[in-house]
Amino acid sequence: MTITLSAVATPRTGSSSTPAFAAPAGVGSTSIIAITFFIDGATTISALPSGFLHARGSPIYNNVNSHSLNVLWARNPVGGTYTPTLSGNAYSEGCAFRYEGCVTSGDPWDTNTGTGAAAAADPLAGTVTPSVSITTQAANEMGIHVVTDWSGGSWYATSGGFTKEHPTAGMVGLVSMFDKLFGAAGGSGSVTATCTGNDKRTAWLGALIPAGAAAGPPPNGFFSFF
Numbered sequence: 001m002t003i004t005l006s007a008v009a010t011p012r013t014g015s016s017s018t019p020a021f022a023a024p025a026g027v028g029s030t031s032i033i034a035i036t037f038f039i040d041g042a043t044t045i046s047a048l049p050s051g052f053l054h055a056r057g058s059p060i061y062n063n064v065n066s067h068s069l070n071v072l073w074a075r076n077p078v079g080g081t082y083t084p085t086l087s088g089n090a091y092s093e094g095c096a097f098r099y100e101g102c103v104t105s106g107d108p109w110d111t112n113t114g115t116g117a118a119a120a121a122d123p124l125a126g127t128v129t130p131s132v133s134i135t136t137q138a139a140n141e142m143g144i145h146v147v148t149d150w151s152g153g154s155w156y157a158t159s160g161g162f163t164k165e166h167p168t169a170g171m172v173g174l175v176s177m178f179d180k181l182f183g184a185a186g187g188s189g190s191v192t193a194t195c196t197g198n199d200k201r202t203a204w205l206g207a208l209i210p211a212g213a214a215a216g217p218p219p220n221g222f223f224s225f226f
Helices: none
Strands: 004-008 012-016 032-040 045-047 060-062 067-075 090-100 119-128 141-149 155-159 163-166 175-182 192-208 223-225
Touching (some): 004 163, 032 141, 060 119, 090 163, 090 175, 155 163
Antiparallel strands (some): 004 090, 012 090, 032 090, 060 067, 119 192, 141 175, 141 192, 163 175
């Protein structure tokens, strides 16, 4: 089965200790929902939305006083909004996405998601995100590339052949999400993106497993870059 991006929710941005991310349309029993978002400063997530977990390698902190990149996922979560509780009031920006055609039980992420070369941060100013790569374990996995820039701006794919799915016009552009269907198992090569903002950047790369392939292990840990 081919994995497809079936719906993109209305993105949210602003300051809150309980940011409510809108649910994408058409959530059903086999849907995988991914929320990709930026949190400013050293603020952490104290409680996850009901049914959600961190994807492997999430969160990534780029300098403890700068910001974090977060990727949460759930299978068929309930509710019209998904609201994490933060450790304090902070500016956040992001969006929820609905994918169909993924493995229907267990962790839907490839075991190499967000680990090793698939997660990186650069605490210095720049416009091109740190290079990340992943070796997928099965054919027809959906690559998900999430990037942040502390200044925000307009985003463009630099390498890897990914398609930008977020942000839309009118957003600050602190976080962007790209995806790409990997037809064959193997190495992705270097994946980067470019932002018009020139600041601290982070990058995370994962891959969703298609129905019929083995599920990945439980998510674990986080990366911190100082």
